[in-house]
Amino acid sequence: MVNSVLQKYIEKIKNLQDKRQFPHRPFLLLIIIEMIESGELYENNIPFSEIYKNKSSFFEELIEVFNKSNESEDRHPSINNPFFHLKTKGFWFLKPQKLQSRSAGTTPSPNQLLSVNAAAKLDDPLCVLLAIPEYREIFRETIISHYFSNIRYEVEKVIEEQRRTAEKEIEKDIEEYSESLLEDAGRPFSSHKKAEAIQVGTPIRSAGFRKRIMEIYKHTCAVCELHVRASSGESLTDAAHIIPFSVSYNDDVRNGISLCKSHHWAFDAGLISLSETYQIIVSPCMSERGPTSSMLTELRDKLIWQPRNTQHYPAQDALAWHREEVLKQ
Numbered sequence: 001m002v003n004s005v006l007q008k009y010i011e012k013i014k015n016l017q018d019k020r021q022f023p024h025r026p027f028l029l030l031i032i033i034e035m036i037e038s039g040e041l042y043e044n045n046i047p048f049s050e051i052y053k054n055k056s057s058f059f060e061e062l063i064e065v066f067n068k069s070n071e072s073e074d075r076h077p078s079i080n081n082p083f084f085h086l087k088t089k090g091f092w093f094l095k096p097q098k099l100q101s102r103s104a105g106t107t108p109s110p111n112q113l114l115s116v117n118a119a120a121k122l123d124d125p126l127c128v129l130l131a132i133p134e135y136r137e138i139f140r141e142t143i144i145s146h147y148f149s150n151i152r153y154e155v156e157k158v159i160e161e162q163r164r165t166a167e168k169e170i171e172k173d174i175e176e177y178s179e180s181l182l183e184d185a186g187r188p189f190s191s192h193k194k195a196e197a198i199q200v201g202t203p204i205r206s207a208g209f210r211k212r213i214m215e216i217y218k219h220t221c222a223v224c225e226l227h228v229r230a231s232s233g234e235s236l237t238d239a240a241h242i243i244p245f246s247v248s249y250n251d252d253v254r255n256g257i258s259l260c261k262s263h264h265w266a267f268d269a270g271l272i273s274l275s276e277t278y279q280i281i282v283s284p285c286m287s288e289r290g291p292t293s294s295m296l297t298e299l300r301d302k303l304i305w306q307p308r309n310t311q312h313y314p315a316q317d318a319l320a321w322h323r324e325e326v327l328k329q
Contacts, residue, residue: 217258
C-alpha cells in the first residue's frame with residue numbers, strides 16, 4: 001500500500017512542468033523538504049509569509065545556479081509564482097479558498113498573498129510520507145535527478161550551505177527561547193497560558209524547554225537522582241511538564257521537572273506526585289511485583305533532588321493541579 005502511494009506522488013512530482021524551462025516549482029518543493037527536515041515545518045500548514053520572509057534567498061540561489069547552466073535563460077521568478085501555481089498539481093492546496101479557485105492565468109503578487117495570510121496544505125498522505133526520513137530522501141532524489149541531473153553538484157552545494165545556515169539559526173532560536181524561560185522564572189507563576197502566546201515552533205520550543213530544565217537539574221532525575229550522560233552530552237533524563245503542555249501551554253521552568261524515563265512514565269500515569277514540601281507521594285492504587293517491587297513504594301515521602309535556585313522549584317500551583325487531576329487516589 002505504501003509503495004503504491006509513494007509511486008503515485010513520485011509520478012506527480014515528475015510532471016510538475018517542463019524540466020528545462022521552468023525550475024521554480026521543483027525548487028520550491030526542495031525548499032519545503034528541507035524545512036521539514038530541519039523542523040521548521042512541523043505541521044501540515046505552510047504560511048506564505050514564512051516562505052517569503054525566510055526562504056526567498058534560498059530560492060534565488062537555486063535559480064541563479066539554474067540560470068548559469070542555461071546561458072540562454074535568465075529567469076528570476078519570485079517565490080510567490082510556484083507557491084501559487086503548484087495548486088494545479090493535485091497535492092498542494094491553498095488557503096483561503098478563493099486562492100485555490102482563482103484562475104491560474106494570473107499570479108498574485110507577494111503583497112496580495114501576504115494580505116490574505118495565504119498558506120498551503122499538502123495532500124495528507126504526501127505529508128505523512130515526507131515526515132519519514134527515508135521517503136523524504138526518495139522525493140529529494142527524484143526532484144534532483146529528474147530536473148537537475150546536469151547541475152546536481154551545484155544544487156546540492158546550495159542545499160548544504162542552507163542547511164548549515166538553518167542549523168545555526170535554529171540553535172540561536174533555541175538558546176533565545178531557553179533564556180526567555182529563565183527570565184520568566186522571576187515573574188509571578190501562571191499555571192495556564194494562552195496558546196497564541198507561544199511564538200516559536202514546536203521543535204524549538206521543546207528543545208529550549210529541555211535545555212533549560214536539564215541545566216537547572218544538572219541532567220539528574222529529581223526522584224531517584226539517576227545521572228547518566230553520553231560523551232555526546234545526551235542523558236537518560238527527560239524534561240517533563242507537571243501540567244502537560246497540551247493543557248497549560250506553559251513552558252515555565254516551574255512547570256517542569258527532570259525525570260528519568262521510568263519515573264516520567266509513573267508521574268504522567270498518576271502513580272507518583274509531589275507534596276507541598278516536595279516529598280514524593282506514591283499512589284495507594286499502585287502495586288508492584290517482581291524484582292522491581294521497590295522501585296516506587298520505597299520512594300514514599302522521599303525529598304526530591306532540588307535545584308540550587310529556589311526560584312526554579314516546581315510551582316505549588318502546578319503541583320496542586322497534578323495531585324488533583326493526575327494522581328490516582
